[in-house]
Amino acid sequence: MTRKIIHVDMDAFFASVEQRDDPALRGRPVAVGSAQGRGVVAAASYEARVFGVRSAMPSVTALRRCPDLIFVPHRFDVYRAVSQQIRAIFLDYTPLVEPLSLDEAYLDVTDNRRGLPSATATAAEIRARILRDTGLTASAGISYNKFLAKLASERNKPDGQFVITPAAGPAFVAALEVGRFHGIGPRTAERMARLGIFTGADLRDRDLAFLQSHFGKSGAWYHAIARGEDHRAVTPDRPRKSSGSETTFSTDLTDRAEIEAAACRMADDVWRWCERSGGRGRTVTVKATWADFxxxxxxxxxxxxxxxxxxxxxxxxxxxxxxxxxxxxxRLIGVTLSGLETEEPPQTMLDLLPA
Known part of the structure; x- marks a missing residue:
């Protein structure tokens, strides 16, 4: 049976919540985060994105690009509550909801609970209900697998939807630059460019052995998606794989004792989650960002x-x-515990906060 998969992605979620709740912010460039010291943009409104402001951008860079940018502090309790409203809407249509973060999720509506005739109609009704119940807009991608549904959700943002049919899937992928593929980051795209791979068509033309020789275990995945193939099921309540915490310093640290103390504070955050959830992990990772980023x-x-x-x-x-x-x-230190063996209930959309 051909699956009917919807990827729902809220439009500039954190910033849109702030604009919804404060009419003075509507139509103005807004960033959620802090403009002080080494603050980082957690989310940017579409008015700010016009100037090139993006999430994870240093606040000082964002202000250079958009001097009129308005910074507002985050309110994760509010974002969680809105996310819970949205998840409840999803569950009215299917029990197969796989959250990716507070503001996006996959839905398998092959058999939808409301008996709607198509995934397109289902996505349109879900988006209308989100707007009615929360005052926020959402975009949706509809396709026969998760990979293509996520790509499709970006095509008509904000407040739109796009369909990639089984007949159109391979051609859609072939025309796309590999840097636009989810799961292919800038470094991998650079490696592919050195091998003469720039588009999905170029990737499709390389055989499995070639891709595995250059990209190891990922080669089989690249071989499949280049043909529009993705057999992953929508998996509700995915078990959590890691827990992490990080902090950005107001000034660059060079003293070993200070850096170790900061890492231990991040470890404290991680261990609080372990105690609360009963989770334990085997792999410890320390992440650092140098002064040159x-x-x-x-x-x-x-x-x-x-x-x-x-x-x-x-x-x-x-x-x-x-x-x-x-x-x-x-300038930044983080600690993550992964390879988790957990007794906690599987995570929901509400548990997935940015690091």
Whole structure:
């Protein structure tokens, strides 16, 4: 049976909530985050995006691009509550809802609970209900698999939807630049360019053996999506795979003791989640961002789950030590525990906050 998959993506979600709740912000460039020190843009309204302001951009850069940018502090409790409203709407149509974050999810509506005649009609009704109940707009992509549905949801943003049929799927992928594929980041796109792969058609023309020789385990995935193939099911209540926390410093750190102390504070955040959820993980990762914004990670995997907070502290300090001697000052440090074995209920849309 051909699946009917919808990818619903809220439009500039955090910023749109702020504009909804404060009429003075409507029609103006808005960024959720902090303009102070080394603040980072968590979300940008469409009015701000016109100037090139994007999420994860340093606030100082955003203000250079848009001097009239208005910064508002985040209100994650409000975003969670709105996300809960949206999830309730989804569940009126299908039990097969796979949240990706607070503001997007996959829905399998092959058999929809309301008996609507098509996935297109279902997506339109869901978007209308979201607007009616929350005052916010959503965009949707409709296709026969998750990969194409997510690509489709970007085509008519904001407040639109787009369909990629089984007949149109391969041609749609062939015409697309590989840098637009989800799962192909800038570095992989650069590697592909060096191999003469610029579009989906170029990727399709490489055989499986070639892709596996150059991209390892990912080669089979690239071989499939280049042909519009993705057999992943929509999986509700995905088990959580990791827990992490990070912080950006007001000034670059070079002192090892200060960096280790910051890493331990991030480990404290991670361990609080472990205690609350009953989760335990085997792999500890420290992420650092240098003063020039280059990133580095160091990881260590253990034969058994990390047993307690002191052990997590020890692992984090050891991984910080692996960063020395420093190539530059450190502006950000993060700690993640992965390879989780958890007793917590599977995560929902409300649990997925930005790092």
């Amino acid at each position: 280059r990133k580095v990670t160091r990881s260590r995997s253990f034969p058994a789950p990390v047993p307690d907070l002191p052990a997590l502290h020890d692992a984090a300090r050891g991984l910080v030590g692996a960063l020395f001697p420093l190539r530059a000052g450190i």
